[in-house]
Amino acid sequence: MAASRQISRRPRAAAVAAVFVATLAWAGPSYALFEDDEARRAILELRQRVDALMQSSQRAGERSGDEVSQLRRSLLDLQSQIEALRTEQALLRGQNEQLMRDVGELQRRQKDMAQGVDERLRQFEPAKVTVDGREFQADAAEKRDFEAALAVFRSGGFADSVPAFGSFLRQYPQSGYAPSARFWLGNAQYATRDYKEAINNFKALLAAAPDHARAPEAALSIANCQIELKDTRSARKTLEDLIRTYPQSEAATAAKERLARLK
Template sequence: MNSNKMRTLALTLLVGAATQVVAAPAPVTELNGNSAQGGDNSLARLERMIEARNQVQIDMQRQLDQLASEMDELRGLVERNSYDLSQMLERQRELYREVDALSRQPQKEVDETSDSTPASTETYTSNVSENEAYESAVNLILKEKDYPGAVKAFQAFLSAYPESVYKPNAHYWLGQLYFTQSQLKEAGEQFTAVASFSDSNKRADAMLKLGVIAERSKKPDEAKKYYQQVIELYPGSTSSRQAEKNLKALAK
């Protein structure tokens, strides 16, 4: 009996304790002024971080754009230098052939009192002094690499032999020498002189060079005119194919 009373009392106490726990109000944390201020600071820091990251991305993109532009410029310079180098190598090969042909020509003295002038269609002259003067100027380029000396030698040659069959070639090589030294005005004058000889085998390349000079002088319309003339007058030639490439590049 006492045992049942004790059990009943214990159960009553447990139920009462449980009721108090369930009925107890849930703790409430109020947001005071300090908590609100802390939230604002966190939001401001987050905004600054996002802004800084965006600025870094903008700076990186700007640097990438600049690098891409510089790469395009370098690529253009490499292509142009490759073309100039190939042209110079081709001209050197032609010079070697000319020198070799000159060395095979019979060296005959001519009567200085003779007033006969070699025909413009001749490739070589029988005038020993004229041959030697021209060959000497050529050797300054090929053998001695004395380009300033070659300029003077070709100028002296043209002055001494104004009606020489080598006149177109002398003008052409003067143009080449000036062109490689970026003296575009002087080079243009020499190539124009070559272009005036309709039967010169250097005429096509001289006209092509006039187009390149016009292009580098920021005269695209004039450059197109020269390129089109080369294509029309010398179809299928090396100069014509290069003129077509240059025209396409100008159209971009």
């Protein structure tokens, strides 16, 4: 662009010079036609015109220089805007990447929460259990309470296990654990010498589940309670019924030995 301005100024300067030379050439041969004062005035006027043309050409060149400077400033402003846009784009890209990471973390947490909820729900769903040869459905709380009471009994806390099993039977009267709970409750009462209540619970087991795995032992325990109560006649009848009802059981073998010792 600077070259174009130089080229544009050159024709103007050349034109001015040509006019000046032509004027001088015209003035030279004709110099004799004018008087000295007139010639001098003509030359001064011509020089003034040439100076005016030169100044006009220079101002045009200055204007072109101003345009170039303004264009350069515009280009610098545009470049600054481009750099600002690049910086903003990089910032937005970083924010987008962070947002994607946050979304991924949120999705992972939601998945973990869903799995946790499913696991907690499964804890409340009935599960298949097997106790004393019987298979049935029991929920988590039911299973937990029975096992807690049984743990107290097995640790030797017979007195403490009595209210634990009693509470279980009141809370879960239709539970599949009920016959086993009554058996262990009767044993806990026998251990604490509450023979009458023990007899009631053993009889309740036999009435509700005569085919239960613990039924023969419950019958033998009834006889033992009756012996402790000095009710020999009732004990003898209980042992005879046990031998007749459960002849193949180990309790029946023990019952035969007890009968032989009873007087």
